[in-house]
Amino acid sequence: MAKNSSSSTTVPDTVWLGRGRHLGPEPEQDVRRNLIALASAGVLDDFRDLDPVEAARSTVLYPRDESADPGPAARRLFEARWRVDDDVMVRAQLTTYDPEARRKDSEGVTWVLAAKAERAWAAHWPSPATMFWPDSDRVAWDHDTVPGVRLRTTNHLPKDDDELRRRLRDCARDSWFIHVVVHEAMTPDVRGQQPISAFLPPSLRHRVVEHRGTPEQAQIVDYAMKRELSVRMPRGGAVVLPTAPQGPDYDADRFTVRSVFLDGSEPTELIDRVKEFAVLPRPLPADAERALTRLRQGWHLLTPDEELVHARGMVTKYAEALDAMTNSRDLYREAAEAAQAALAEVTGGDGVPRPAVPGQAKADGSPLSALTKAFGRFRDPHK
Structure with missing residues (x-):
């Protein structure tokens, strides 16, 4: 897949986007099982399991141009259709890709998910990720394309200064997810180790990556964030990181929470800042723009x-x-x-x-x- 880059276009408010890596042995089989189960339960209206070459083929009845082709690295293309709020149709495509040649086999299979609703996306709607992937910790589909970073859990920041700065830089530039850094003023107990994603509404739950800094990392994290992203890390607080380049609507003070209690209770102020950040205009990555074009022009799962x-x-x-x-x-x-x-x-x-x-x-x-x-x-x- 092409390296991530952004266009001047922003992500439409009707769209949900995700890109990650599956580190297990049979990613497509995991998707099939989940789609079949949800269709049988009536959660999905319907789904399709397509060969990428056949999906891009143009016919007399369904003429398609090259924009419908997911590329030579595509392994499989899945489509699903479901309804939210009773009558709002959501259409989504998930495409799996072979890892780049320079990557190791252990880095897994890349996936790209684009979902589009008939009206502006609502945070309380189900996550498109779990329409395709099983919502189970036993299936490792939730790794970011940035190495060492995962959804649905807390990710401890590297101890090494250079690695820490690289991690922050890569997350801001290359990741499609929202990144939050939380500094632990003191080592939390089991309840405090719970990720904040547990308190987020369903559609945000699989869009947010949480990073944790240990008590002794206060200064090094603050220095790295100031150097790489021009934001400060308050001791015992949290920051919703900007994208790189930083958007005009991002205000570092606005998205900084001075104090977060890691005692298992809901961090209300931080959750509110994440929700607020999630609705800001975001640059549309080039790969995401292509995925949206395929969703619009290469859609197969039509109703009668x-x-x-x-x-x-x-x-x-x-x-x-x-x-x-x-x-x-x-x-x-x-x-x-x-x-x-x-x-x-x-x-x-x-x-x-x-x-x-x-x-x-x-x-x-x-x-x-x-x-x-x-x-x-x-x-x-x-x-």
Whole structure:
């Protein structure tokens, strides 16, 4: 897959995006099992399991351009459709990719998920991630593309200064997730080790990565964050990290929480800041833009009504094209007949040009004028 880069376009408010890595042995099988289970339970309206080459193939009824092709590294493409709030349709595609050649096998299979709703996304809706992946700690689908970082848990920051700065830099530049750094003023007990994602609404739960700094890392974390991201780390507090480059709507003070109690209770202020950050305009990564284009233009899982509308639209399109071809053919035939008549007039019907009659040229123009006009219709059949 291409290295992550951003365009000037922002993520639409109807869209949910995710990109991560599955470190288990059978990622596609994990997806299939989950889709089958949710479809059987009535959670999903329907789903499709597609070969990427077949999914990108263009046919007469379903013409597709190259934007529908997920690329040579794609392993499998899954589509699912479900409803939220009773009548809002959500359509989503998940594509799995082979790791890049320079990566080790242990780094797993990359996945990209794009979901689009019929109206602005609501945080209380189910997470699209768990429509495809099982919501189980035993399935390792939730690793970020940034090494050493995972959803649904707390990620302790590296002890080494260079590694710490690299981690922060990579998360801000390359990750599609929201990153939160929490500093532990003192070592928490079991309850305090619970990730804040447990308190987030469902659709945010799999968009947030939590990093933890130990009590003795207060200064080194503060220095690294100031150096790399121009934000400060309060002792015993938390920061919602900006993206890189930093967006115009990000305010470091606004997204800094001075004190977070890690006692198992809900960190209300921090949760509110995460929710607020989640609705800010975010640059649309180039890979995400391509995934959204495939979702819009390469969608296969149509409802029966959509199939009928599409078929009627294609019939109308081809009928109009045929009508245009027929009209064009008739115009050219008329021009050809006019040319033949003009040629007969010029040659007298025997193929030999007739001599000019004095005074006729002034009255009727050149003997070739009719022929010239006839051939002119070939150049512009609409005249």
